[in-house]
Amino acid sequence: MTEEPLTTVTTVADGVARISWAPDQPVDVVRREVAAALLSHTRVEVLVDPDDERAQRTATWSGMRREGIMRGVTVEGAAVDRILYARLASDLPLHEPEGFRAILNSFLPRKRAIGQMLIRATPDGTGLDRVLMCQLTYKPDWDLPGGVVEVDESPRLGVTRELEEELGVTIAAGPLLITDWLPPWSGWEDALTLVFDGGVHDPSLPDTMVREEREIRSVAFKTMAEIRELATDFTARRVESALARAHGGSVTFTESGRPLA
Numbered sequence: 284m285t286e287e288p289l290t291t292v293t294t295v296a297d298g299v300a301r302i303s304w305a306p307d308q309p310v311d312v313v314r315r316e317v318a319a320a321l322l323s324h325t326r327v328e329v330l331v332d333p334d335d336e337r338a339q340r341t342a343t344w345s346g347m348r349r350e351g352i353m354r355g356v357t358v359e360g361a362a363v364d365r366i367l368y369a370r371l372a373s374d375l376p377l378h379e380p381e382g383f384r385a386i387l388n389s390f391l392p393r394k395r396a397i398g399q400m401l402i403r404a405t406p407d408g409t410g411l412d413r414v415l416m417c418q419l420t421y422k423p424d425w426d427l428p429g430g431v432v433e434v435d436e437s438p439r440l441g442v443t444r445e446l447e448e449e450l451g452v453t454i455a456a457g458p459l460l461i462t463d464w465l466p467p468w469s470g471w472e473d474a475l476t477l478v479f480d481g482g483v484h485d486p487s488l489p490d491t492m493v494r495e496e497r498e499i500r501s502v503a504f505k506t507m508a509e510i511r512e513l514a515t516d517f518t519a520r521r522v523e524s525a526l527a528r529a530h531g532g533s534v535t536f537t538e539s540g541r542p543l544a
Contacts, residue, residue, distance in 0.1 A: 398442030399429030451493030
């Protein structure tokens with residue numbers, strides 16, 4: 284009776300090999316097979332069950348980088364999810380620091396970062412803070428101006444860029460007021476929102492803005508009472524915490540807008 288090979292390498296496309304191995308296959312054996320396959324291919328990949336932590340470790344320490352989740356892959360007639368790992372012939376080896384860091388960077392957790400700006404209106408004698416808020420086109424509630432920080436972009440520069448793109452104004456971000464952690468919500472993964480001080484401006488500021496109409500429906504200064512009516516509860520809490528910090532408060536980190544007890 285012929286035994287099944289412990290490791291198999293199959294060419295699945297021009298220059299692309301797909302590898303698989305038995306559950307108990309040592310990492311050094313898989314690493315050698317990956318290296319051998321790259322002598323005749325430019326890419327070696329493997330599809331790993333998300334529940335198989337041992338296979339994930341083997342793929343990683345064989346020098347393959349995690350590239351993402353392939354959803355609905357057909358395996359034995361069933362649609363399942365698989366993690367895609369791959370190594371290119373041009374990738375730096377694991378023993379070189381940059382190559383090792385690239386491997387780690389491919390699977391270590393990442394968080395979405397959102398930059399926002401607290402812009403206040405010049406006091407009008409009522410003693411009430413008025414904060415610049417945006418009515419968005421893609422959701423019913425109002426929010427602080429800002430947006431998602433791009434990859435490799437400073438959050439401070441990112442929020443200034445967002446204001447330039449969406450409101451047509453250049454306001455340099457001042458000191459960081461608060462960092463607010465947002466738990467997973469309504470299909471979104473968790474994120475960190477960094478609220479920077481945008482200073483105090485003339486109440487006519489919204490009139491000078493050029494809105495990106497695909498994203499911003501309207502812009503206006505609002506009191507906290509109005510913000511509580513127009514924004515989600517966690518946004519209102521975040522604005523309130525940022526205002527408190529702008530007025531000399533000590534809280535710099537919140538979770539869903541709430542200061543920690």
